Amino acid sequence: xxxxxxxxxxxxxxxxxxxxxxxxxxxxxxxxxxxxxxxxxxxxxxxxxxxxxxxxxxxxxxxxxxxxxxxxxxxxxxxxxxxxxxxxxxxxxxxxxxxxxxxxxxxxxxxxxxxxxxxxxxxxxxxxxxxxxxxxxxxxxxxxx
Numbered sequence: 406x407x408x409x410x411x412x413x414x415x416x417x418x419x420x421x422x423x424x425x426x427x428x429x430x431x432x433x434x435x436x437x438x439x440x441x442x443x444x445x446x447x448x449x450x451x452x453x454x455x456x457x458x459x460x461x462x463x464x465x466x467x468x469x470x471x472x473x474x475x476x477x478x479x480x481x482x483x484x485x486x487x488x489x490x491x492x493x494x495x496x497x498x499x500x501x502x503x504x505x506x507x508x509x510x511x512x513x514x515x516x517x518x519x520x521x522x523x524x525x526x527x528x529x530x531x532x533x534x535x536x537x538x539x540x541x542x543x544x545x546x547x548x549x550x
Contacts, residue, residue: 438506462494
């Protein structure tokens with residue numbers, strides 16, 4: 406079997422196509438979650454914490470070059486200038502993104518599992534008694550008489 410033929414069989418399998426669709430939808434879903442965190446949740450957290458902007462929390466590790474033309478208190482400006490900075494605020498935002506995404510996926514899986522369960526299925530009828538058990542019962546009853 407040629408490599409091209411093997412690859413064609415691999416690529417056309419249902420699981421590979423399902424995975425491709427999942428990755429594409431996951432990328433779009435990630436964009437939505439990032440927007441929810443950046444545009445809705447982080448501003449609320451900023452209000453609760455007194456205007457704290459997590460994306461701008463950093464520790465400057467390197468020296469600011471003399472040609473720097475920006476705000477030394479801005480993480481983005483320092484990054485653009487190539488100044489080494491430990492941006493833990495961006496990490497906090499990424500962790501919040503992950504937690505929200507994981508929680509949403511948990512809820513989706515829980516909902517899908519609920520749909521897959523048969524809705525309060527009636528209890529199954531008991532299995533018929535095997536013939537050898539019936540025969541043994543008859544023998545037992547005969548011996549009792």
